[in-house]
Amino acid sequence: MASSPENVLAALGAYEKVWSSTQANITQNAYFKRYIPLDPVDFTHTFKGHSLDTIFKKAAPEMRGPYNCNMVYRQTQKTPDIVLYDDGSYLAFQPLGEPGRDLGDHASRVSHILVVAYGKDIPLTLNELLPSSPEEVSDLDARNAFLEDAYASLRNNIKVSDCGPRVIQRAVAMGIPVTMRIRDFMVAQISSFTKEFRESGRPGYILKDSDGNDISGDKDTVAEMVERVFTNPHLRITKGIQGPNKCSQLLTHIHGFLLDPKEIPQGILLNYVCTETILKVKRSLQSETSRDDGCTLARTSTKNSLVRQIATGK
Numbered sequence: 469m470a471s472s473p474e475n476v477l478a479a480l481g482a483y484e485k486v487w488s489s490t491q492a493n494i495t496q497n498a499y500f501k502r503y504i505p506l507d508p509v510d511f512t513h514t515f516k517g518h519s520l521d522t523i524f525k526k527a528a529p530e531m532r533g534p535y536n537c538n539m540v541y542r543q544t545q546k547t548p549d550i551v552l553y554d555d556g557s558y559l560a561f562q563p564l565g566e567p568g569r570d571l572g573d574h575a576s577r578v579s580h581i582l583v584v585a586y587g588k589d590i591p592l593t594l595n596e597l598l599p600s601s602p603e604e605v606s607d608l609d610a611r612n613a614f615l616e617d618a619y620a621s622l623r624n625n626i627k628v629s630d631c632g633p634r635v636i637q638r639a640v641a642m643g644i645p646v647t648m649r650i651r652d653f654m655v656a657q658i659s660s661f662t663k664e665f666r667e668s669g670r671p672g673y674i675l676k677d678s679d680g681n682d683i684s685g686d687k688d689t690v691a692e693m694v695e696r697v698f699t700n701p702h703l704r705i706t707k708g709i710q711g712p713n714k715c716s717q718l719l720t721h722i723h724g725f726l727l728d729p730k731e732i733p734q735g736i737l738l739n740y741v742c743t744e745t746i747l748k749v750k751r752s753l754q755s756e757t758s759r760d761d762g763c764t765l766a767r768t769s770t771k772n773s774l775v776r777q778i779a780t781g782k
Contacts, residue, residue, distance in 0.1 A: 471708070471740075471741050471742035471745045472745070473745055473748065473749050476597075476741060476742075476745050476746055476749045477749050477753075479597050479711065479741070480597060480599075480746075480749065480750070480753070483523070483595075483597045483598050483599070483712065484598075484599045486522060486523055487523070487598050487599050488599070490518065490519035490520075490522065490523070491518065491519075495599075495600075495601045495604065496591070496592075496593040496594050496595075496598055496599070496600065496601075496604055497591035497592055497593060497601065497603070497604060499594070500592040500593060500594060500718075500719075501592060503518070504538060504541060504592075504718060504719075505538065506538075506541065506542060506545060508531060508534060508536070508538075508542060509531070510529065510530050510531050510536070511529035511530075511536060511537060511538060512529040512530050514529075515527070515529035515537070516529070520718075523595075523598070523712045524537065524594075524595075524712050524713075524715060524716075524718065525712070525713045525714075526713070526714060526715065526716045527715070527716050527717065527718060528716065532670075533670065535670060537716060537717055537718045538717075538718055538719070539717065540584060540717040540718075540719045540721055541592075541717075541718065541719040544559060544584050544585075544586035544719070545586070547634045547637050547638045547641075548561035548562075548634075548638075549561075549564060549657060549661075549673075550562040550563075550564075550654065550657045550658060551634050551635050551638050551657070552581060552618055552621070552622065552631065552635065552650065552654060553614075553617065553618035553621050553631050553632055553635065553650075554631065554632030554633055554634035554635055555614065555617075555632055556587060556632070556633065557585065557586070557587035557589075557590050557610075557614075558583055558584065558585055558586070558587070558590075558610070558611055558614040559583070559584050559585075559586055559634060560581050560582070560583050560614065560615065560618035560724075561581070561582055562578075562580060562581055562582070562654070562658075563580065563582050563671075564671035564672065564673050565670075565671040565672065565673070565674070566673075566674040566675075566676070567580035567675065568580040568675075568676070568725065569735075570733070570735035570736055570739050570740075571725065571727075571733045571735060571736065572733050572734075572735055573676070573678055573679060573680045574678055574733060575677065575678040575693070575696070575697065576697050576703065576725060576726050576727055577675060577676055577677075578675060578690070578693050578694055578697055579697050579698070579703070579724070579725050579726035579727075580723065580724070580725055581615065581618060581619070581723075581724040581725075582721045582722065582723060582724070583611050583614055583615045583618065583721065583722040583724065584719060584720075584721045585607065585611065585719075585720075590607055590610075591603055591604045591607045592719065593607070593719075593720045594712075594718050594719070594720055595709065595711065595712045595715060595720050596608055596709050596720060596741075596743060596746045597709075597711050597712060597741065597746070598712065600750055602754060605747065605750045605751060605754065608743065608746065608747050608750070609747055611722055611743075612707060612722070612743055612744060612747060615705070615707055615722055615724045616705060618724070619705055619724065619726070621650055622650055622651060622654070622698045623698055623699075625649045625650060625651050625698075626649070626650055627646065627647055627648070627649060627650070628644070628645075628646045628647070628648050628649070628650060628653050629646035629647065631650055635650075635653070638657070639653060642656065642657070642660065644656060651694050651695065651698055652691075654694055655687065655690050655691045655694055658673070658675065658684060658687075658690050659687040659690065661673050661684065663685060666684055666685060675690065675693075677689070677693065697726055698726070700726070702728060703726040703727060703728060704726065704727060704728075704729045705724060705725075705726060706724065706725040706726070706727045706732065706736060706740075707722055707723070707724055707742060707743045707744060708722070708723050708736065708740030708741055708742055708743060709721070709722055709723065709740065709741055709743055709746070710723075710739055710740060710741070711741055714739055722743050723740060
């Protein structure tokens with residue numbers, strides 16, 4: 469889906485109709501906290517009974533080993549394997565499996581970061597293209613900003629001790645001093661995976677270079693990639709979510725990449741929707757609630773793309 473304001477507005481309208489017809493007046497946060505289980509259990513009865521299968525086309529509610537549509541939610545309750553930044557409410561980490569897969573053969577695969585909410589006092593939502601309460605819109609704004617902070621920590625290569633409690637916890641568990649810099653710690657976490665783990669699949673771990681070679685087992689090459697990508701001043705932050713029709717998980721998660729704004733891979737343009745554009749459109753909708761004509765909304769933003777500015781330190 470393209471991330472123009474017009475397309476985002478159209479998608480929001482379409483999903484609002486589906487959500488309203490199946491979930492009545494409940495907010496995403498209220499629904500999530502009432503119905504989504506933390507335990508690794510079959511979710512098929514609720515998923516189909518509440519018609520979520522008409523919204524989330526690729527989600528698997530049944531348990532497939534340790535995996536189903538609530539796996540990311542369960543993972544927020546523990547420290548991820550490649551944790552990078554944490555503030556007690558939100559968590560930034562690199563996904564397992566094959567990070568950056570939608571980039572194709574690309575040198576920036578290692579820049580792929582996910583942001584999820586996990587704090588007890590903040591909203592938990594399913595997807596940004598579904599209807600949002602004012603509190604949920606503000607939370608999206610906070611998660612967008614948090615992703616920039618996470619990239620700033622990697623750009624500036626701050627100490628592990630300054631990256632939040634979950635990062636510190638992971639370093640201590642690995643026997644690594646919290647004075648280590650975060651880029652080195654990222655490499656250390658990736659390099660801690662055994663060959664058996666990397667090749668296990670679901671999730672396993674594969675990190676490919678621009679030639680399509682898996683370098684995950686070569687610590688020096690991983691370190692070179694991390695250094696090259698996170699110190700490149702020409703790369704910009706790309707923020708996006710996958711719409712419900714493409715997403716397999718019920719806890720919303722923002723994807724981040726560092727990319728050349730002139731060369732955004734087709735896999736990103738086709739599979740992600742810019743969260744900054746979604747935020748702008750939703751805020752415009754809030755300010756225009758007294759108007760019946762939505763045409764103004766389509767003109768409020770011009771050429772907002774997935775590409776954002778370089779995150780800088782505070």
